[in-house]
Amino acid sequence: MASALTQGLERIPDQLGYLVISEDGVLASAGELENDEHAAGVIMRMVQTAVKLCMNGSAEPFLKRMSVVFGEHTYMATISGQKVFVVKRHNNPQEAVEV
Template identity: 40%
Template sequence: MLSMERIPEQIGYLVLKEDGAVLTSGGELENDERIANIIMSLITLTDTIDPKAFASDETFNKISITYEDHCYVICLSNKKVHIVKKKITALTSSQEQQQQHLPVIA
């Protein structure tokens, strides 16, 4: 199993049981039950999405919540909820152009 501390740009993590209980945590999310409750509510909300838009047998693999300077990545695996809070570093304009596969003009 990959150690959550080794994820690049990670500033906090939570691993939850299916019922929302914290199994492991670290960094800025260490023992953060408030965030755990918010994430579990978000996961519950995904179960009520319009079945006409999404097939009832479809479930999500990953949810990303992005802010200006950080993001939360939420994944389900082995009946556990894995949450990583990652720092977002600002890109220079040339890096942004490279990501968009545009030519870089110097």
């Protein structure tokens, strides 16, 4: 079952690890996020808070993705059904454009 949950997550460019989270906890994990229950809890609370803020009386939440960007890495969370798929990616800084 874990392989069906994580299909394609390993192929994301510059990914350092991933989590698949549900209300019940971590369903799958790998890389730098392997067995990281603390990160899973923090990310799940952030997503739940964002969904509550976005609901605004609507029965259907319109939040599908959320990114948290740090200097060297980004956590990207995607909501699908009752699961949250989180990928930690290495940031590739782009060169500044001189005008």
